[in-house]
Amino acid sequence: MAYPTQGAGRDGTQDDTLMSLRGVTLAFGPKVIQKDISFDIRRGSIFAVMGGSGCGKSTVLKSMIGLLRPAAGDYLVDGDAYWTADAAHREAVSRRFGVLFQSAALWSSLTVGENVALPMQMLTKMDPATIRDQVELKLGLVGMLHTIDQYPSELSGGMKKRAGLARAMALDPDILFFDEPSAGLDPITSARLDDLILNLRDGLGATIVIVSHELPSLFAIADDGIFLDAKTRTPIAHGAPSWLRDHCDEPQVHAFMHRERETESGRTD
Amino acid sequence: MSPGPRRLPVFSAPATGALRYGEPVNTTDHGPEWSLETGGNANVIVLSGDWIAQQGHIPDFPSDGLRQARPGQPLAFRTDGLGRWDTGMIGFLWALKQGAAQAHLDLDTETLPDAARKLLDLLPDRPAPHGPPPRRRFAPLAAIGGSTIDGLTEIGTVTELGIETARGGMASLTGRGRMRLTDLMSNIRDAGPSALVIVSVVNFLVGAILAFVGAVQLRKFAADIYVASLVGIAMVREMSAVMTAIIMAGRTGGAYAARIATMQGNEEIDALTVFGIPVSSYLILPSILSLTATMPFLYLYGSLVGMLGGFAVAISMLSVTGAGYLHQTLNAVALDQFAFGFVKSIFFAILIGLTSCRIGLRAGRSAADVGVAATRAVVVGIVGVIALDAIFAIIATTIGL
Numbered sequence: 229m230a231y232p233t234q235g236a237g238r239d240g241t242q243d244d245t246l247m248s249l250r251g252v253t254l255a256f257g258p259k260v261i262q263k264d265i266s267f268d269i270r271r272g273s274i275f276a277v278m279g280g281s282g283c284g285k286s287t288v289l290k291s292m293i294g295l296l297r298p299a300a301g302d303y304l305v306d307g308d309a310y311w312t313a314d315a316a317h318r319e320a321v322s323r324r325f326g327v328l329f330q331s332a333a334l335w336s337s338l339t340v341g342e343n344v345a346l347p348m349q350m351l352t353k354m355d356p357a358t359i360r361d362q363v364e365l366k367l368g369l370v371g372m373l374h375t376i377d378q379y380p381s382e383l384s385g386g387m388k389k390r391a392g393l394a395r396a397m398a399l400d401p402d403i404l405f406f407d408e409p410s411a412g413l414d415p416i417t418s419a420r421l422d423d424l425i426l427n428l429r430d431g432l433g434a435t436i437v438i439v440s441h442e443l444p445s446l447f448a449i450a451d452d453g454i455f456l457d458a459k460t461r462t463p464i465a466h467g468a469p470s471w472l473r474d475h476c477d478e479p480q481v482h483a484f485m486h487r488e489r490e491t492e493s494g495r496t497d
Numbered sequence: 498m499s500p501g502p503r504r505l506p507v508f509s510a511p512a513t514g515a516l517r518y519g520e521p522v523n524t525t526d527h528g529p530e531w532s533l534e535t536g537g538n539a540n541v542i543v544l545s546g547d548w549i550a551q552q553g554h555i556p557d558f559p560s561d562g563l564r565q566a567r568p569g570q571p572l573a574f575r576t577d578g579l580g581r582w583d584t585g586m587i588g589f590l591w592a593l594k595q596g597a598a599q600a601h602l603d604l605d606t607e608t609l610p611d612a613a614r615k616l617l618d619l620l621p622d623r624p625a626p627h628g629p630p631p632r633r634r635f636a637p638l639a640a641i642g643g644s645t646i647d648g649l650t651e652i653g654t655v656t657e658l659g660i661e662t663a664r665g666g667m668a669s670l671t672g673r674g675r676m677r678l679t680d681l682m683s684n685i686r687d688a689g690p691s692a693l694v695i696v697s698v699v700n701f702l703v704g705a706i707l708a709f710v711g712a713v714q715l716r717k718f719a720a721d722i723y724v725a726s727l728v729g730i731a732m733v734r735e736m737s738a739v740m741t742a743i744i745m746a747g748r749t750g751g752a753y754a755a756r757i758a759t760m761q762g763n764e765e766i767d768a769l770t771v772f773g774i775p776v777s778s779y780l781i782l783p784s785i786l787s788l789t790a791t792m793p794f795l796y797l798y799g800s801l802v803g804m805l806g807g808f809a810v811a812i813s814m815l816s817v818t819g820a821g822y823l824h825q826t827l828n829a830v831a832l833d834q835f836a837f838g839f840v841k842s843i844f845f846a847i848l849i850g851l852t853s854c855r856i857g858l859r860a861g862r863s864a865a866d867v868g869v870a871a872t873r874a875v876v877v878g879i880v881g882v883i884a885l886d887a888i889f890a891i892i893a894t895t896i897g898l
Contacts, residue, residue: 336863352551365588368620381862400583431616
């Protein structure tokens, strides 16, 4: 590949890969957000989509969870094309996704427990008692069991995130997407959330895609990632955040990873 | 489970801990099973089969499930026959953990799969007890008293809000006010010109309907020409003002309430309050002013369109000439009738503006609350307009207007 890549030339076996983007271009009408995005996500990995504010990270996530059709390119899940398939197939694949939205997006007229229960009630044939057990279990996993009968408006920001996480896990998805999970959280809560994400990955065996620009969190949990550039509107580096921090000489990436102001000529050491 | 069209097993397969990359997977085709073996000197829970929550059939852990366990010996697990599993099994293990705690037995979680142990460690010791919600007592006296107090408080609050808004309006008149002219202009545009079409259609039809009803009766007395008086007086005195007010209550009042309720949900009202921007002069005053500025003119316009509707019916159905209709209308409808309707429209506008803003402000913060606020604003607006009109009718009769 043209840009710095961790483990370039690694013999990536086919069944290692869960999801791939191949030359994806994302655009709103004539306005291109990101072009030529290609990467593979390994099964069981925590993959970070990184980049500065406004570079299109969340837009990439949107296209991966089925909310925005790419203008060009292919998106494969388990080797099957996602966007070119018919709606029924797409829906079936989407059932494997769990999404934690940036603002948690809890349904405000339902209690926390009902928020977690709704997908199970609408999409599965589980009986009410089992659903109740599953809701308690999932809220227990994120440490939110005591809020089961509270409304989202009564929760703090971190609690909303954790409740959103419980809802994302409602249908036992094997692919979890997190949009800025630690944005707006204090460092301690954020670190606890990181631990929780790691534990859930190990426990559930899920593959996690995380959109973030929070460096401590990225270094702590992500083991692969892609760096999107806001100026050229295309990915410029590929690898784990910690690897990029230590080995990537690309000025933008270096500046990002080391929290420096970049200059026109390059980095500002 | 019935062999229904469940596709889930296929898709939930990779979700299970057992299918994690690099780990061997047992393939079983039978459902979840467990048993307690107390042979030798140990308690062993044997787990086998597929434990997938969405396939159902996850057994409940019975409260006396550990009755036969040997006391003092830790509970170990054997998972040789365990197939795919997900959080369904974790739920079972959670209940088992509580049972073990009650029976004072230690749990040897080292014998569980790594992933299951990690999840089990995340869970708190016992689920929060969720008793039945407290039942509502039937207390009619307290309910009546409560709603009376609520009603009086609400009237007080609305009055206070109205006075505050009026004060803001006075301040604006003397040039010390803080209302922004752009807000007023955009509100006027929403409340006025863009309502013209619906006001025209409704009033034209109301005028036409009145003419139809009148024509059937008056023709019997060969008094066709009085259709003009009937339509003219009815439109100018009552129908146009009330119809226009109902339209505006549904259209603009509902919109104000929904907008303010949404702002409430997004903490926008809090932001205004923190800055010290009075809600009354930023939100309520432009709303009320724009309605009071447009509704009297919409009323006038509506009266004329209504008479036009009556004219159209009369010309086409009755033996009335255009000039005759016009002449009769001018004779019947005195100018002070217009003044009466004009004044009523102003009061309707204040009523709609004030109540819809107040309802928006007291709305809750969820999406459903926005819908409740919009509905309530429309209902209160329509009922209020008709009630107020009745009061005006009584006053008009008393003073002989």
